[in-house]
Amino acid sequence: xxxxxxxxxxxxxxSNPAEAARRLLTITPSRDVLWIAxxxxxxxxxxxxxxxxxxxxxxxxxxxxxxxxxxxxVATSAGALxxxxxxxxxxxxxxxxxxxxxxxMFLMVWLQFLQILGQVVVFFVVLVVPTFFLMLxxxxxxxxLYISLHFVNQAHKxxxxxxxxxxxxxxxxxxxxxxxxxxxxxxx
Numbered sequence: 500x501x502x503x504x505x506x507x508x509x510x511x512x513x514s515n516p517a518e519a520a521r522r523l524l525t526i527t528p529s530r531d532v533l534w535i536a537x538x539x540x541x542x543x544x545x546x547x548x549x550x551x552x553x554x555x556x557x558x559x560x561x562x563x564x565x566x567x568x569x570x571x572x573v574a575t576s577a578g579a580l581x582x583x584x585x586x587x588x589x590x591x592x593x594x595x596x597x598x599x600x601x602x603x604m605f606l607m608v609w610l611q612f613l614q615i616l617g618q619v620v621v622f623f624v625v626l627v628v629p630t631f632f633l634m635l636x637x638x639x640x641x642x643x644l645y646i647s648l649h650f651v652n653q654a655h656k657x658x659x660x661x662x663x664x665x666x667x668x669x670x671x672x673x674x675x676x677x678x679x680x681x682x683x684x685x686x687x
Contacts, residue, residue: 509613516646520653523609524602533604540611541580545572547618582677583607586670587651594662596655606650614643 512519528536549569584604591598621635644667652663 508609509616512609512613512646513642516649517653520606520650523606524653526605527601528605530601533601533608536608537580537604538577540608540615541573541577543615544576544580544611545569547615547622548572548576551618551622578677579674580607580611582674583670586673587654587666590669590673591651591655591657591666594655594657594666596651596657596662596666598651598654598656602654603651606654610643610646610650613646614639617643 549572584607587603588598588600617639625632647667648660648663651666652660657663
């Protein structure tokens with residue numbers, strides 16, 4: 500894979516996530532490559548989150564963002580991503596899906612890379628026009644959900660975005676206790 504191919508796949512993911520998922524699932528990286536990619540995306544995500552908690556409150560002092568040490572952010576990100584991957588796998592299979600761990604991991608890691616790129620874009624746009632922050636983050640979150648629906652649907656061959664939504668919803672409900680447990684400002 501070269502940068503031109505990755506760029507085309509990024510555009511395809513944004514314009515036609517179902518087709519992008521089908522094409523990505525034809526690529527069969529080794530499990531070692533998948534775990535290295537997952538580790539890389541976890542570290543990049545943790546760094547992006549840490550940078551956000553340092554920079555955004557400087558633009559808007561009303562934002563109360565608790566700084567999370569990078570090591571804790573890495574652990575939280577790794578746990579959340581792994582929990583999400585396994586939840587998507589098992590909940591999808593409960594609904595009749597046929598997805599594999601490697602396929603779901605590959606699609607979720609790819610989506611995480613795109614979300615990190617999206618965070619970088621948001622970061623630079625907010626530097627120029629700070630009032631767009633909330634709108635951009637909300638838009639990116641909703642579009643990520645839209646892409647995830649198609650990715651889960653294609654990975655499990657569910658032939659139903661409704662079933663994909665149930666997979667994501669139930670997986671999210673399973674993840675809530677973990678997220679609350681590791682969130683520093685959580686209820687504990």
